[in-house]
Amino acid sequence: MRLKLILFSYLLCFSFYQMGYSQDGLKIADHENIAIMIEGLNSSTVEMGLTESRLQSRTEVRLRQVGLKPSLDTSGPFLYVFMTTVGNAFTIRITFNRWVYFHEDPDDLSSELLTELSRTYLTSVTGTHSYEPEYLVSILDTQLDQFISEYLRAND
Secondary structure, eight states: OHHHHHHHHHHHHTTEEEEEEEOGGGOOTTTTEEEEEEEOOOHHHHHTTOOHHHHHHHHHHHHHHTTOEEEOOTTSSEEEEEEEEETTEEEEEEEEEEEEEEESSTTOTTSOEEEEEEEEEEEEEEEEOOSOHHHHHHHHHHHHHHHHHHHHHHTO
């Protein structure tokens, strides 16, 4: 209970905080196909009608509208959608995750080449809602539009 109270207080202090970043981490060879993973839904989010299948469908529709082909194969690059609510507070986060390659010693290109699944894009919104699921879906749409715009620009 104390953790929920601390989280709720934190969310109230940052009523509508948003951040985002984009780098070359969105550029991939097979950019038309994009895997999706939906997580974070807790019981209060689901009780409002925001189920994993609803968010999956919504995300797939947004991607298809711009000619992208959604998939469920998250072994390669994937779009990660996280939504959760605590009371009337919410967080929606969209990340793009992909394999990145780097040298153990960045100053020595002959050093061991390492591979790691890493987040290369993030946009996140934290705020409050009035228990209206359509408001949260509209925030998700805005975040998806931001991601799609930057993703298409990087792969143009």
